[in-house]
Amino acid sequence: LLSHGRSDCWISNMCQACVRVPPLRKFSDGFSCSSTSQDLTSKKCVPCDSKDIRPMSEQSANELLAQVQGWNLLSEGGVMKLHRSCKVKSFTKGLEFFQLVADVAEAEGHHPDLHLVGWNNVKIDIWTHSVGGLTENDFILAAKINSLHVEHLLRRKAVA
Numbered sequence: 001l002l003s004h005g006r007s008d009c010w011i012s013n014m015c016q017a018c019v020r021v022p023p024l025r026k027f028s029d030g031f032s033c034s035s036t037s038q039d040l041t042s043k044k045c046v047p048c049d050s051k052d053i054r055p056m057s058e059q060s061a062n063e064l065l066a067q068v069q070g071w072n073l074l075s076e077g078g079v080m081k082l083h084r085s086c087k088v089k090s091f092t093k094g095l096e097f098f099q100l101v102a103d104v105a106e107a108e109g110h111h112p113d114l115h116l117v118g119w120n121n122v123k124i125d126i127w128t129h130s131v132g133g134l135t136e137n138d139f140i141l142a143a144k145i146n147s148l149h150v151e152h153l154l155r156r157k158a159v160a
């Protein structure tokens with residue numbers, strides 16, 4: 001219902017041309033998403049409390065990064081994370097956005113760190129806390145966040 005599989009997504013907000021496309025457009029900022037990114041959105045996060053899960057390598061993270069347009073790798077205190085930021089139209093629309101992300105996280109049992117700073121700047125960090133690094137769960141969650149229909153909450157990028 002939230003990652004309802006509709007093809008438009010908030011990433012298309014990255015460029016005016018995308019913003020005007022009909023809602024059935026595939027997501028991501030202007031180029032077709034690879035089939036594997038579809039694979040990630042059709043996957044389910046798994047409970048990550050088993051002791052034998054290790055954080056993935058930077059190489060593996062970079063390979064998976066291609067499947068989550070708009071996200072970047074961030075290393076903080078030796079912990080590798082997925083990071084994405086955007087501007088929302090208002091403080092309350094930021095909270096609406098958080099609620100939609102929270103619903104996906106709850107459905108997946110895997111949760112992002114959500115920041116709303118300077119009233120309209122959203123930053124999202126995702127990593128697997130129980131292993132202290134990145135697992136496939138993080139990329140699944142990022143892909144499902146990307147497929148949310150939220151461009152009505154986001155501030156359009158000024159066209160250069």
Ligand SMILES: C[C@H](O)[C@H](O)[C@H]1CNC2=NC(N)=NC(=O)C2=N1
Pocket residue numbers: 046047048049109110111112126127128129130131
């Ligand atoms: C048992 C269940 O997997 C844990 O409680 C979940 C909850 N959500 C989580 N979210 C994230 N990002 N990392 C975790 O390690 C985590 N653990």
